[in-house]
Amino acid sequence: MLLQEAIDEFLLYLEIEKNYSKNTVAGYSFDLKTFEDFLVKHHRSLELNDIHKTLVRRFIQEQITKENMKPRTIHRKISCLKSFTKYCTRENLLMNDFMVGIETPKIDNKLPVYMSLQELQKLFRYLENDTGRFAIRNHLMFKLLATTGMRRSELVDIT
Template identity: 75%
Template sequence: MQARTIHRKISCLRSFTKYCTRENLLINDFMVEIETPKINNKLPVYMTLPELQQLFRFLDSNKGRLSKRNNVMFKLLASTGMRRSELVNITWGQLDFSNNTIRVTM
């Protein structure tokens, strides 16, 4: 079993025993002294500039039905730092074509 899974299960049991203690279903919280394993946080993997340039060249040369949409979406993600969830939740009301801006809210 991986450390992240064990950490999650111990955390769940801790919450449950804390609840049981608070509701007087347990006399003492036996999970207090149990240690959780260290978990390594994965760092995000970023595309390099040459990889981005190659992606943009491909998107510019693609003439498919959704090519313009894909091009705009990837360029917004790469150039603004916008989250994927912010991008997919953009509505027409957030677009200001007169000022060429997008109001991003989460």
């Protein structure tokens, strides 16, 4: 089976059966497309069973050296490929899992940075005194973020 066909099936699985968010599916799609582009660029076979561990290692090496990707991004790409091959193996689309033995780089666990109470009060005082065109919207958006723990992307998706 061709890589693109397997990717299409995998993305449908994530979207329909796993009910992943559009952003998550888009991220998986981007990472898998990047891998496919690497194979095309290096004139490698796009047949799923022709892909092997050495190609994946070269892909990771290129991402680090030429694309200057950070360990967190590389970790995400490797995790994406592992999920993909796990799905393909389970669905009998792939004979040998080419991600076996590929390790993810260690990453620092960054903790979120929160505003102090004084900083929040200062922000809200500024927003309350704002008379601009979007003053009410901005005030409500920041209060919603500060009081609910909502993510920025969740706020952006609200209609």
